Amino acid sequence: MLRPILLLTAVSGALDILFAMILTVTIGKGDIPGMLRFVASGPFPDAPDWGAGGAVLGLLVHFTLMAIMAAIFVFAASRYPDIVRNPLKWGVIYGLITYVVMNLIVVHFRFDTPLPPKTISIVTQLFAHIVLVGIPFGLITAKTLRPAAVAGVAPA
Numbered sequence: 108m109l110r111p112i113l114l115l116t117a118v119s120g121a122l123d124i125l126f127a128m129i130l131t132v133t134i135g136k137g138d139i140p141g142m143l144r145f146v147a148s149g150p151f152p153d154a155p156d157w158g159a160g161g162a163v164l165g166l167l168v169h170f171t172l173m174a175i176m177a178a179i180f181v182f183a184a185s186r187y188p189d190i191v192r193n194p195l196k197w198g199v200i201y202g203l204i205t206y207v208v209m210n211l212i213v214v215h216f217r218f219d220t221p222l223p224p225k226t227i228s229i230v231t232q233l234f235a236h237i238v239l240v241g242i243p244f245g246l247i248t249a250k251t252l253r254p255a256a257v258a259g260v261a262p263a
Contacts, residue, residue, distance in 0.1 A: 108181050111251040115177035115244050120170045122239040130231055143169075149217055173240075176205055180244045184252055191252055194245030202241020206233055 131142045140158075143165030147154035150168060154161040180201055184190040190197040210232050214220055223229070 108185060108252070111181045111248050112174065112177045114251060115180065115247055116170060116174040118247060119177070119240045119243045120173035122243065123173065123235055124166065124169050126231075126235050126239055134227070149213075172209075176240065177244065181248055181252065184248045190245070191249045194249035195242060196245075198242040198245025199237055200241070201244055202233075202237030205240060206236035209236070 127142060128139050131137060131139050135142065140162040141155070143163075144155045144157065144161035146165035147157070147161050147168050151157075151161075151164060154164055157164065180190075184197075210224060210228075211222065215222060224232070
């Protein structure tokens with residue numbers, strides 16, 4: 108089960124961070140290293156003061172969070188065959204779940220962000236979590252998870 112987790116982490120992690128970089132340049136403050144240091148500041152509050160090292164740490168934090176989300180999805184897919192049989196449906200559902208967990212719980216409580224978020228934030232974050240994370244998770248997992256590894260699915 109490690110291969111699907113690594114693939115999900117690489118693909119969705121890259122898509123999501125590239126989207127964050129585009130948003131930073133187009134509608135944000137335009138400071139990609141600053142955005143990455145902000146990501147790192149979740150678990151490391153002093154990271155905004157760490158220069159390039161803080162930005163690199165932000166990438167590491169981002170991909171670590173993506174790996175955790177990928178591992179949960181792959182574990183669930185190995186236990187519930189319907190996830191593999193209906194990857195788009197479950198990808199969208201998981202994207203919505205990750206949106207709620209990350210934006211309405213983790214980020215809100217860590218950074219004391221106002222609720223509800225601004226409309227632009229809701230739209231961009233839902234796009235990222237559903238289209239760039241959830242759907243690729245569903246499709247890649249369905250393609251790479253061996254049927255024998257999925258409970259109740261006979262090997263081909």
